Amino acid sequence: KAGVTQTPRYLIKTRGQQVTLSCSPISGHRSVSWYQQTPGQGLQFLFEYFSETQRNKGNFPGRFSGRQFSNSRSEMNVSTLELGDSALYLCASSFVGPSTDTQYFGPGTRLTVL
């Protein structure tokens, strides 16, 4: 069974631009979570989607948004990029996303904001 895939793997943008990252979950998984990893803050939860609905959201500004499609694929968007948005963005999928459901991660998208 194929794992979680993320595209693109690397991105370079400039301040003020916007970016869209894509995530395809493991087949059969319906919950997709997004995380940001930075050296200073570690792995931080962004949001979670299930059946095209956002069920949970972390403590990030409204510039960070996401959506999920009927096939469970998910995208996240960051608008008006700031230098501090440079990070590794990870998505993870699980079957239905209750607290005892294991999340499996994709390889991540490395975003660099210049």
Added chain:
Amino acid sequence: DQQVKQNSPSLSVQEGRISILNCDYTNSMFDYFLWYKKYPAEGPTFLISISSIKDKNEDGRFTVFLNKSAKHLSLHIVPSQPGDSAVYFCAASGYAGGTSYGKLTFGQGTILTVHP
């Protein structure tokens, strides 16, 4: 407020010996705990998990122990191998009226180095 803490930034072990990685948590609502292994610029790889109704779970060379009263868990790797060298993260989740859906809270990670 760091709810999951890994107080040792690094650990160095000889090949064949035991590696013990520790993790403490503060939120009593956490009821599921996981360990992930991560290489730079890659996504975390799931290793092993434990539910709060258990105090031990084994999978091959990996064993996780949970002490709920102390809010402490540990990962034992026996025997350690050079290929185990990576960053290890503990993570926790918990049901709290639906607001914890899909959310893992991570520790800061411990860099494990296994020397041949």
